[in-house]
Amino acid sequence: MTTELSKFKEAYATMTVATYEPLILRWISGWTLRTVAGTIAKRKAKADMFRRQAEGAASTAIAIASVHAATRIKSLPSAAAMADLVKGRNLINHDDAERAETAGVQKLELKGFPQAVAYRGVIHPFGLTLQPGEQARRAKSVSNVADDIPTYVAGNAISREDNFNLKAAQSDVYRSMVQAVKHAPHGDIGKALQLHLKDSGIYQFFPELRIEEALSPIGIAHFYRQLYFNAEEGFGPIEQAFTVAPLETLEVVYETVRKQIHEEVLEIGLEQVSETASEEKNTDEVSDKVSSMIQRDSSAAMSATVSGSIGVWQASASANASFKNASQRGREQTSRRLKEVTNRAAERITKTFKLTTRDVTDITTTNLTRRIIRNDSPAPVSYGLRRVLRRVKVKVQDLGPRLVWQLYVRTPGKGLARSKFVHFRESGPISVPNEPPGLPPRPVGGTDTGTTSSSLKWDNGRKTWYVTIVVQPGSDRKVTSVSIDSITDLEGGGKDDLAPSPKNNLHWGDNWDAAAHTFTTNIAILEGDGASVSVNFTYAWDPAGSVMADWETKRQAAVAAITEDLLNKKFEREKALITERSKIKPRPAADLRKEERYEVMNRMISHLFANGGNDPSPLEIEYFHRYFEIDAMFTYTHPSWWKPRYTPVATGAARPAYEITADSEPAPLGSSLGWAIQLDGDARRNEFLNSPWIRVCLPIYPGREAEAIDWLSRHIEGEEGYDVQDGPLADLLKQVAQYRDQEARLGINGPDYVTVDSTIGDEPGDPNAPLTPEDIYPIVQEFEVTVPTEGFVYDELKLV
Numbered sequence: 001m002t003t004e005l006s007k008f009k010e011a012y013a014t015m016t017v018a019t020y021e022p023l024i025l026r027w028i029s030g031w032t033l034r035t036v037a038g039t040i041a042k043r044k045a046k047a048d049m050f051r052r053q054a055e056g057a058a059s060t061a062i063a064i065a066s067v068h069a070a071t072r073i074k075s076l077p078s079a080a081a082m083a084d085l086v087k088g089r090n091l092i093n094h095d096d097a098e099r100a101e102t103a104g105v106q107k108l109e110l111k112g113f114p115q116a117v118a119y120r121g122v123i124h125p126f127g128l129t130l131q132p133g134e135q136a137r138r139a140k141s142v143s144n145v146a147d148d149i150p151t152y153v154a155g156n157a158i159s160r161e162d163n164f165n166l167k168a169a170q171s172d173v174y175r176s177m178v179q180a181v182k183h184a185p186h187g188d189i190g191k192a193l194q195l196h197l198k199d200s201g202i203y204q205f206f207p208e209l210r211i212e213e214a215l216s217p218i219g220i221a222h223f224y225r226q227l228y229f230n231a232e233e234g235f236g237p238i239e240q241a242f243t244v245a246p247l248e249t250l251e252v253v254y255e256t257v258r259k260q261i262h263e264e265v266l267e268i269g270l271e272q273v274s275e276t277a278s279e280e281k282n283t284d285e286v287s288d289k290v291s292s293m294i295q296r297d298s299s300a301a302m303s304a305t306v307s308g309s310i311g312v313w314q315a316s317a318s319a320n321a322s323f324k325n326a327s328q329r330g331r332e333q334t335s336r337r338l339k340e341v342t343n344r345a346a347e348r349i350t351k352t353f354k355l356t357t358r359d360v361t362d363i364t365t366t367n368l369t370r371r372i373i374r375n376d377s378p379a380p381v382s383y384g385l386r387r388v389l390r391r392v393k394v395k396v397q398d399l400g401p402r403l404v405w406q407l408y409v410r411t412p413g414k415g416l417a418r419s420k421f422v423h424f425r426e427s428g429p430i431s432v433p434n435e436p437p438g439l440p441p442r443p444v445g446g447t448d449t450g451t452t453s454s455s456l457k458w459d460n461g462r463k464t465w466y467v468t469i470v471v472q473p474g475s476d477r478k479v480t481s482v483s484i485d486s487i488t489d490l491e492g493g494g495k496d497d498l499a500p501s502p503k504n505n506l507h508w509g510d511n512w513d514a515a516a517h518t519f520t521t522n523i524a525i526l527e528g529d530g531a532s533v534s535v536n537f538t539y540a541w542d543p544a545g546s547v548m549a550d551w552e553t554k555r556q557a558a559v560a561a562i563t564e565d566l567l568n569k570k571f572e573r574e575k576a577l578i579t580e581r582s583k584i585k586p587r588p589a590a591d592l593r594k595e596e597r598y599e600v601m602n603r604m605i606s607h608l609f610a611n612g613g614n615d616p617s618p619l620e621i622e623y624f625h626r627y628f629e630i631d632a633m634f635t636y637t638h639p640s641w642w643k644p645r646y647t648p649v650a651t652g653a654a655r656p657a658y659e660i661t662a663d664s665e666p667a668p669l670g671s672s673l674g675w676a677i678q679l680d681g682d683a684r685r686n687e688f689l690n691s692p693w694i695r696v697c698l699p700i701y702p703g704r705e706a707e708a709i710d711w712l713s714r715h716i717e718g719e720e721g722y723d724v725q726d727g728p729l730a731d732l733l734k735q736v737a738q739y740r741d742q743e744a745r746l747g748i749n750g751p752d753y754v755t756v757d758s759t760i761g762d763e764p765g766d767p768n769a770p771l772t773p774e775d776i777y778p779i780v781q782e783f784e785v786t787v788p789t790e791g792f793v794y795d796e797l798k799l800v
Helices: 030-056 060-071 079-086 132-137 166-182 189-199 286-296 323-352 545-582 589-608 618-627 683-690 705-717 728-745
Strands: 013-022 117-119 122-124 218-244 249-256 263-267 270-274 300-304 309-314 355-358 369-374 381-410 446-455 457-459 464-471 477-489 501-513 518-526 532-543 634-637 693-699 779-797
Touching: 013 286, 013 323, 013 381, 030 166, 030 381, 030 705, 166 189, 218 249, 218 286, 218 323, 218 693, 218 779, 286 323, 309 323, 323 381, 323 779, 381 589, 381 705, 381 728, 446 464, 457 518, 464 477, 464 501, 464 532, 477 501, 477 518, 532 545, 589 634, 589 683, 589 693, 618 705, 634 683, 705 728
Parallel strands: 013 309
Antiparallel strands: 013 218, 117 122, 218 381, 249 355, 249 369, 263 270, 300 309, 300 634, 381 693, 381 779, 446 532, 457 464, 464 518, 477 532, 501 518, 634 693
16 A cells, blocks of 8 residues: 655644734723822922923933022932931841841831831931732832832932822822813814923923823734744754775764753853743644744733734824734834844754764764765775755734734733742851850859968057968969968967957958069957967959960860851852752743733732722623733733932942842843842843833734723723724724624635745725635745755765
8 A cells, every 4th residue: 555645735834913003093991190290299209390490491311400400409318328317226137138127117207208117227318118918908008109229319309398298189180181181272282281280390201292192092913823834854964974995985973962951041142042841742833933932022012812822013103093004014014023143043943953963883862863884996085974954934924903902001011929939947146155065164263262361450540359371272262261260379378268269250451463473461359368369261363364264265266267167168069059949940931921911910910999899800800801802912021120219339229239149140131220030930020020110912803902991091091081983993993894894705715825825915905895815815925945854865976
């Protein structure tokens, strides 16, 4: 039985991308207007002074500089003064604060900065933003807070009056901006807003026209699909040559390295390909490589779909709502980007293939291909190895436009929990016992007895008899006191003679002679009938100074040795932690992007339904899903440098140095910038955590554009400038309806008509002619790339 194989003509792989552009409409986004009002309301405290400075200034930036120079009268304390302000306070000195307690946030009495707090040893002059849970628990003590990044300008901060109400200012600015929009002449909304803000003395950098570009809630995304067709196979140039001598047998072993790529990380100029356990066999195919490169592209937003991730590129705003013009711009940009990325991917695939030849004599259990070549001719024979190459035809298909709802979310990563690396117990300060183990006990004193003879002496001033006692305790003792135990007359006598007795409570002349190591004292006695006596005494002593000095030397040496050992252990442990933290593998990029989408959607719902407490009903949820394709949401992260956070060293709160070791991996992106870093996150996650703003785009389901826009106007965005009967919005909806009608007239199930025979299409011609799939979902670009395979062919070489 013979089976004939034929070449497939259908695409063997596909990949979807999109190009998004905002639409400039008269309809103004109430949500965006609110965010703008919240931002510029902080500038209202200096509005009067700005208005005065702006009259003679050449530009907004110069006026701002003039205001700053005029108000730079309340500088932040010096580094030493800042240290005094936080001295003795319970400040957190590590990254992972106990969220339930919000421990370490201290209110500071800093003149000119009514919201100043200290946290982690740093003064935040404008307050501290707490986590959502913390904010609810501590709303009474820490309210109306601003930014949790200390903001300084040239070592000084512009303060505002103590009675300035930020919330009231935000409401006032919002209401006045809404009124300016409502009363603006037709087509002059942007100019009216700009003039209103300028008249209010609130500095801004809006153009006098076309503010609608940023305030319009609607944009358009053009979706495209890249299709890959197998064109032909062939062989390439000689990669290796060898000669077999007469009657020689050559055994050649081919070892081809083919990598299974799950994720790529570019670092220090090298491409590191990491393999992870996965049920999906993801080989070095051009479609997979292109998809991976787009996912790493920081300029591309990512959207989740059933089949994987969609890369979305940003285009400039459209000055009109014409589908035709917008589609043409989208095709040009997408075709150029896809062709560039695909060619780079093909080059990288070529570099990942390599050939290794080894001369071996034993048989090993490997997946190597062995070839034995024997030359039985009398002359040498030369051969060359040529790589089998594969030509792939790539086509870009226009899947049509989708209307998109766009809005802005502040500090999107504020609520995300970061990873906490756990290996050792967190170490506290080094603590060494005063008397380390193994040290001889501290020398202590005691008491001893002695006997001496002495003559009685009379002290005329004290009117008493006394004896002088001299004690010689030895070089290692120092006598502190002496008392008499008993006294006996040395002259003897009868039984009726008087016996002497001591008066230990009366003594004088106590003297320690350090040179002679003697202690002398005079003790009063009651006389007997003899002039000389024998004295039994007890003396108290302490260790001599030399003994204590010798012991202290040993103690200090033991303490120093233990301290050094503990410091070395702590250093090695912290060094190991730094190294191990740096080697933590990032989580899969798709999981991180999915988390970010969840977080952004949760932030949106929190705003819409008043931060919890007013949970959406099932019916509201169903309608939300009815209008918007949640899984296709994509976001654009504004770079972190849009948040002013420069901190001069003079303030004492400059960015701390980040820690590395000789064995650690390179520090993650953002370390020098003082970013919040997630250990198991990738570069895009860290950008997300530190971004001040993010733009969220939710595609509207095809066929429900008019319903969704009406729902947005009534419940979320407001109706400022909204007009579905006339103007650019009405024209846009009309074009959408016409396009959807054309799709319905095709009578096919979507754009899956494409075969290898399809060619680059044009716009629909005669409106009365029957529509074809190429009219609605045309091929807009096609090109070819060549990629290697694992195979080689022999090529006999003739020497001329």
